[in-house]
Amino acid sequence: MAEVPPVDVLVMGAGAIGCYVGGSLASEGVRVFFVGRPRVLEALERHGLRVSDLDGGERYVPPGSLRAAERIPRGVHPGLVLLTVKSSDTAAAAAELGEVLPPGTPVVSLQNGISNAATAARVAPGLRVLAGMVPYNVAEIDRGAFHRGTTGRLAVQDHALLRPWLAVFDSAGVPIDRHANMLPVQWGKLLLNLNNPVNALSGLPLRQQLMDRGYRRCLAALMDEALEALAWAHIKPAQLAAVSPRRMPTILRLPDPLFKVIAARMLRIDDKARSSMADDLALGRRTEINELCGEVVRLARSNGARAPLSAKMVALIEAWPARPQPLSAQELLSALGLG
Ligand SMILES: NC(=O)c1ccc[n+]([C@@H]2O[C@H](COP(=O)([O-])OP(=O)(O)OC[C@H]3O[C@@H](n4cnc5c(N)ncnc54)[C@H](OP(=O)(O)O)[C@@H]3O)[C@@H](O)[C@H]2O)c1
Structure with missing residues (x-):
């Protein structure tokens, strides 16, 4: 039987936002697991993951320290999931999460739009889905390299499950502001x-x-x-x-x-x-x-x-x-x- 990797944060959808936020966390020693498509996974395997920003900040995670796959490993038990697929993929990604992860796992939707968290919660009712918002722009500027081109702080619906993560997001350069009501x-x-x-x-x-x-x-x-x-x-x-x-x-x-x-x-x-x-x-x-x-x-x-x-x-x-x-x-x- 395959060994279950120890995972702190699971990134569901390793693209611009998932790799930027996940890469920032991984550079702080958080055990991040990236679920993504072969094109991105190959780049991570070959080049590692580099995140940079408009203020000149740069962090690098070498290939050997990255864990990634096309599917969520069975038996994995992350403390937090970042849902970072585009809206049209939310339902399918949430179904996969709901099938594999233990009930009650917190999932933060770092997506645009209004309804993604509700869609994910409907598809995977056992998970604790929290709405989030990314204020900045991230672009893939090279293979395995993701650049934040504007400023701002992540916003996430406040919940007790989020609190243990605030300090690490802060030190990873991706601070979170909590909001009682995310709709506005x-x-x-x-x-x-x-x-x-x-x-x-x-x-x-x-x-x-x-x-x-x-x-x-x-x-x-x-x-x-x-x-x-x-x-x-x-x-x-x-x-x-x-x-x-x-x-x-x-x-x-x-x-x-x-x-x-x-x-x-x-x-x-x-x-x-x-x-x-x-x-x-x-x-x-x-x-x-x-x-x-x-x-x-x-x-x-x-x-x-x-x-x-x-x-x-x-x-x-x-x-x-x-x-x-x-x-x-x-x-x-x-x-x-x-x-
Ligand atoms: N990029 C930004 O600057 C930015 C800023 C603020 C907010 N946002 C929002 O953040 C969300 C994510 O945007 P993004 O730009 O990061 O998108 P992205 O670069 O397209 O990344 C999403 C990745 O997830 C993959 N994916 C989709 N379903 C999957 C699944 N079931 N399993 C594994 N991988 C899967 C996609 O692959 P395929 O596309 O090949 O299917 C894609 O590589 C969107 O709602 C967007 O509006 C983006």
Whole structure:
């Protein structure tokens, strides 16, 4: 019988977020087990795992110290699971976790969107699933190398099971803020992520797209629509950027020269950076559009209202594979009925 590896933290979905957070923890001596796809596992086996950040921080875990597999080892008993797959894979990943792990194992969903933790909890009711939110951007910059390009602290639903982990996450450089109610935090992040489909449809690097007032008007209108749906639902989104969610659309609509001055911090982005949805479209992968704009449509509908702009964005992204052509700002404004 195969020996069961001792595991402190199990990363379910070794991609950008899983490797960054898991790699940071492993560099502090935490026994991390990575469950992932062969492409990533081969890179870890050959190159080890390197995590870096925009402040110049760098940590490295050599191949010999990494434990990883395509499936969760039977009999394993991790103290904590980080669920880091994309939303469309949540149900399948949670089913695998539920089948193998002991009841009550804490699972933190480090995913975008609003419903991933609920989906995982529904599929694996024996596990203790906690909602989480990752505020920063992580990209795979080389084989086995993951770079955090922006700042922020992880946010996780508060629970006693989380407390023993706080100090180690802190010293690993991935500190956690705990929240009694994650919904405002998740919606605060979702509002910012509404730029993902705009960026993906523009075909431009993020900075260039945000410097175009036409695209910013599209984003501002999407944010206004989402803010209205949130107001109907009595949800006050958390402020995760320098500007409050309410003021953001006004700032976005400013003329380019004024926006450039006022939003200087927002525009501190690598020249080549694009949203991960742009990469998903380019690689023919499923996007998280249903967990972003689709969530706004569902929230509006639950209050007897509509969110036609978000619905249109879902349709445009879903139509992309049949017509993979970027839209100019004017074309996107017209498609959304904004002029
Ligand atoms: N990257 C960021 O900067 C960032 C920032 C904030 C939040 N987020 C959110 O964090 C979540 C994860 O994003 P990510 O960018 O880290 O995604 P990612 O790089 O695609 O990583 C997820 C990995 O998990 C793999 N996977 C899926 N199902 C699996 C399974 N059952 N067993 C083993 N591996 C499995 C995927 O493989 P395949 O794709 O080959 O199936 C992929 O390699 C998303 O909700 C995203 O929106 C990302």
